[in-house]
Amino acid sequence: MGVIVTAGVGGWSLVRPDPEERTITVGTTDGIASLDPAGAYDAGSWRLFSNVYQSLMTFTPGNAEPVPDAADQCRFADSELTVYRCTLRPGLEFTDGSALTAEDVKHSFDRILKIDHPEGPAKLFDTLGEVRIDGNAVEFRLKTSDAAFPYKIAGGAGSIVDSRRYPADDLLQDDRAIGSGPYTLDGYEPGRVARLAPNGGYAGVLEELPTHRVEIRYYAKPEDLSEAWRKREIEVNAGHMPPAETAAISPSDQGIRLHDQPGHETRALAFNLRPASATSGRAVRQAVASLVNRTAIARHVHQRTVEPLYSLIPQGVNGHAAVFHERYGEPDAGRAAQLLERGGAETPVRFEIAYSAEQRAAAEEAGTLKDQLESSGLFEVTVREYAPDAFREGMAKGAFDAYLVDRFRDYPDPDAYTAPLVGTDGVHSTGYGDAKVDRMIGDTRRGYDRSAVLERFREIHRRVAVDVPLLPLWQDKAYVLSTDDIAGAQYLTDNSGVWRLWELDRL
Known part of the structure; x- marks a missing residue:
């Protein structure tokens, strides 16, 4: 922290800058669904949570393994990986001065499961059976083995809330979010602005x-x-700026700093596998997979601000392998025709691609997919935009044949792109379920050494590439721009999804 040296009667003195004068302004298109961790499962909300709330575990820059934050230590207490035990740091407090206790941790997880909000993270804790308290320790009893559980509680879903302020069976009813993170929420105008002030009472992994x-x-x-x-x-x-404008920015541009890295957002084309849907036949989905040109989408729709993706597990996450390219190669209309013929599908196959009005560049992307499929003469495709609420409702009810879906990285483990997406009752409501895939997912969750089960993850995704309930399209690139008098923007985000606003500083 900088100081100003002033001279006066009696000698020199050090004056600390007024925090108001050090406000740094950050702009984003990732809005906030809710200030309550039980009601939010989106990137914008979780980014704010990583600053306002604490979790038992967190991710530090350049470290893919979770480390203790509100916890003093965490570990599995049994060889079956069904009991996970954390001991809290001493002296933790919420920003209103009240003590943060093991009861608050239990309350935070219990209410997520009890409220089971459709926009919340309850599905993330599908293996969590019961939370117990033992003095200053919290014990998570899991229904089945789950080696990824430490990763899950290190993200926004693991945010600890005050049991005196946050109802056990309902979401927070005002905008006075109380946490114990590095910042306190000093003001909030929904859809417009969130004002954060340093929390001098924070006690956790940050050294400064x-x-x-x-x-x-x-x-x-x-x-x-x-x-x-x-x-x-x-x-x-x-x-996210318009793709053409982002693509035109150069690190040599005067007065700015540009940082980019593989992003944590992916997009896929999801299919409805229910019998009444035009995409219920596997041959139809395989034919689509044989025709889609991801490179054209990345270049012409997104101006190279995204990378073609051939796996549900993106680059930068262990277990990534281009399994869809291995199986389908480059776009091939002849192969697609053979697949449809062998599957007994009548051509042209007619279906609709739905997308949400809030998805970036989705209209042009859906139109490009339509052109690619129809140019083969094998498909007739309509595209339709839906309001965000109507899109989510239609997806949940299985009302669409095919639809564009986005996924952000909620925890940096291959399980995040496996169990929630292709396990039975997945988050995208495709109707897909495969007993062998479910068994293999269970196998991966029994492996505490995550590197030892990577091939198992690849086996799952090779099987999914045959069934095609989801067709991966692209992975974004994470761009952070700053004026040249701001330092630390390169540490703002990484593959963990944590938004480190505390790393920013004014030069």
């Missing part, structure tokens, strides 16, 4: 507390964020 305030400004459209950046209304740009 933040010294600056942060104002996060939310923009509904990429064009709005782009305009704010051009006008320098924000100093850090951590959202």
Whole structure:
């Protein structure tokens, strides 16, 4: 933290800068679904949570393994990986001064499961059976082995809330979020701005507390964020601008710093496998997989701001393998025709691709998919945009034949792109279920050494590439822009999904 040296009567003195003068403005297009961890399972909310709330475990820069934060230590207490035990750090407090106890940790997880909010993270804890308290320790009793459980509680879903403020059976009814993270939420205007102030009472993994305030400004459209950046209304740009504008930015541009890395957002084309759907036949889905040109989508729709993806497990996560490219290769209309013929499908196959109005570049992407499929003469495709709520409702009810779905990295383990997506009753409501896949998922969760089960994950995804309930399309690149007087933007985010606003500083 910098100081200002002043001279006066009696000698020199050190004056610490006023935190108000050190406010750093950050812009993003990732909005907040809820300030309550029991009601949010989206990137924007979880990014805020990693600053306002604490979890028992967290991820530090460059470390793919979770480390203790609110916990003093955590470990599996049995060889079957069904009992996970954490001991809290002493002296933890919420920002209102009340003590953070083991009872608060239990309350936080119990309410997620009890509320079971459709937009919340309850599905993430499908293996959690019971939370017990033993003095200053918390014990998670799991229904089945789950080696990925430490990763799950290190993200936004593991946020610890105050049992006196957050109801056991309902979401928080106001905007006064109380946590114990590096920042306190000092002001919030839904859809517009969140104001954060340093939490001097934070006790956790960080060796240095933040010294600056942060104002996060939310923009509904990429064009709005782009305009704010051009006008320098924000100093850090951590959202999505229109692809052409992002592609035009160069690290050599004067007055800015540009940082990019493999992102944690992926997009796939999901299929409805229910009997009434036009995409219920495996041959139809395999034919689509044989025709889609991901490179064209990445280049022409997204202007190379995304990378073609041939696996549900993206690059940067252990277990990634281009299994869809191994099976289907480059687009081939002849192979697609043979697949449909062998499957007894009448051509042209007619179906609809649905997408949400809030998905970036989805209209152009769906149109490109339509053109690619129809150019083979094997398909007739319609595309339709739905309002976000109507899209989520239609997906849940199985109302669409095919639909674009996004996935952000909730924890950096291959299980995050396996069990929730292709396990029975997956989050995208495809209707897919395969007993062998479920058994193999169970096998991966019994392996505490994650490197030892990577081939098992690849086996699962090779089998999924045959069934094609989901067709991966692309993985984004994470771009963070800042003015050249802001340091630390390169540490803002990484593969963990943690948003480290405390790493930002003014030069």
